Amino acid sequence: MEVIPVIAGTLVISLYLSDLSSGASCFGSFAPLCGQDGITYANECYAKQAHVEVKDNGPCPEKRCRCNRIMIDVCGHNGIQYNNPCLARCHYVERYTFGKCEDTE
Structure with missing residues (x-):
């Protein structure tokens, strides 16, 4: 399910x-x-x-990741913000910059 x-x-x-x-x-x-x-x-x-x-x-295979809860914001090359580098890598984002993504509005 x-x-x-x-x-x-x-x-x-x-x-x-x-x-x-x-x-x-x-x-x-x-x-x-x-x-x-x-x-x-x-x-x-x-x-x-x-x-x-x-x-x-078909859908991508599910990737299970275990990351700590330390908040170190990163902005992925895809423009999506993640709470830390580990979470970015869990979403297959290997290139990122530290800090929040800038709003484009």
């Missing part, structure tokens, strides 16, 4: 990333695929809007 929250959370991430891009709508078929960044996208359109190459068809 853990698959449902992962897919629901992934859909939210995909929708968020699509809002950051050109604004074109990707609503339509639900055909999950795994991006090179380790994030599952609802369909190929969302992956393209996030400028991510497709790694595999």
Whole structure:
């Protein structure tokens, strides 16, 4: 039963990333695929809007990480802020800068 929250959370991430891009709508078929960044996208359109190459068809394998709770904000190269470097790496983000991501609004 853990698959449902992962897919629901992934859909939210995909929708968020699509809002950051050109604004074109990707609503339509639900055909999950795994991006090179380790994030599952609802369909190929969302992956393209996030400028991510497709790694595999179907959702990404679940990666279990154990990180400490020390708060050392980092901003991933993907523009998403993580509470510490370990959490960034758990989301397949290897390149990041220390500190909060700047708001682009």
